[in-house]
Amino acid sequence: MLSAVKKSFLWLPLAAAGALAGCESVVNVEPPAHTPRLALTYTLTNGVTQAGNWNFYDARDLYVSTSQGVLVTKNLAGRADATVELRDDAGQVVEQFRAKNRAPYGSDSLRGYYAPTRGYVGQPGQRYTLRASAPGVETVEAALALPAVPVLGAGSFVPNPPASFSPSGNRFGRLSFAIADDAATANYYLAYARVLDANGQPWGRVFQDNSDRDDQVGPDVNLNRFDLSDPGTFYQTLPVSDAGRNGQRLVYSGKVRYYYSPPSGFGNYPNPPAPAFVEVLVSAIPVDTYNYYLSVLRYYDTEQSIFAEPAPLRSNVPGGYGLFAGASDTVLRIPL
Template structure:
């Protein structure tokens, strides 16, 4: 039996003097289940050398634990995971790997594909995972059709004194939405040098936005996502504008990011292109990332509305996500 104590603010405690009580709470029963996250794509991002995703799209497998557990979550390296197509054929299998290729990594749970399979937009897939001591789980999705992009542009502000300093400008592009279906999208951007090598990341600058007052979750605003950061994965829905163009136009900034991530680079190469990647995502993927934003926005307040994370893994927890990627390259 565990006891829970609710401490009131000082003023309220004074008003309720003599009314303090201790309530005994029975911890809820918990059955450990598989928890995983994986994003199936059509391979465009991998072929385009989009390393800045980090581990965000990789397969990670763990086991759930009680809400009262205080130990850190630990992934497991003994899971068997396979991807099947709509005909039931195994098209991809995974092996456990270290998260850090340069050192022994204590964070288990990450897996690498062994066949190099890329998803086919419009096709259905099933992800099946099993591990000792827990029930086998399966999750399914249909990889969306490829987004259709219009022309893009970048209008710079005054040039920075050095390429390594923050550079600002307005980035614009459009998605031609399909009126026949409900659609959901994510957008990312990075900067390349003249040889097409990664130069730096692009960040949305909201200082000149006139819609900053109000809820953080804005279903009708097309935002640029920050790769590798779940809270800054910002999907957009075509709800209310189905079949219309979804236009992104916002002030952005970027600066030189050395490939190694550290060191002194006094003479960085000049930036040559902004590369925009737009992903068509399934409804379950959209709902999951919306729930992540709501969860973080509660800031762990006991007075906030409940913000449970969505899951599309029956019998377990997590997300089997999909992303049909299209790239647009804009000369600087």
């Protein structure tokens, strides 16, 4: 979030140096004063992902940190002393959170992550407020209305003819499904897919196969394209809007690839179970969530170039930074 702001200040001395080439004048640029504020991300859902064991959505968990100045180079550290609660439209506390560190790959624990204590499930159509406080910074509140659950039509998956591949190698096919869009409102969506075995357990990940497309999927922003998002990474979270096509079906039909990659690792490799289903998950998201993910794509599209126009991340947390997001999920399961 801070790197995008840094570019604008790096540009000033660079421009001054170019304009004053051959001169001995030095132009000093003072960075703006910075007041530390709470920064957080959290996605409220209607519980479909938890019930369906979509456990790779780490990006939806609550994370809390404190902002730092644009020229500070140390890694951003999370904080475990925040008090966070979720309130419904009547002002009742429906969820509270406790700090829960993570320890990826056996390294030191990562502070700043929180787990819900009540297991509350968001109700589509209802408004919610997220309130966070911590010592030394101002309390922040962010609000949203959880969208209606999207309606999916029939879907299909057509696998490519069998070819030589290793048990864990890529397989290919064409995935198609449609969203029945509501013409009365502006709507925004995300779509994901994975493969399950015959017992309904996660078998592998699904990715778009863009090898023969001119408009390669990536961080570039294309508002007219309907792409599959990559679970668990902001870099490939690719929202779509119904702007200009309200009430029409939003159709996804594209080549995809998938491979064996269960959450528990390759425990029974090289003899994995057979893949049995493609499961599609479509999320309806609020406009603030949509705009945030678009700003992330624009940020990555700059590729950290000091010559790019500033690409600040959007925030819907007044008095702080970050994203209080919503996602109303629905699932479509297609036999292979």
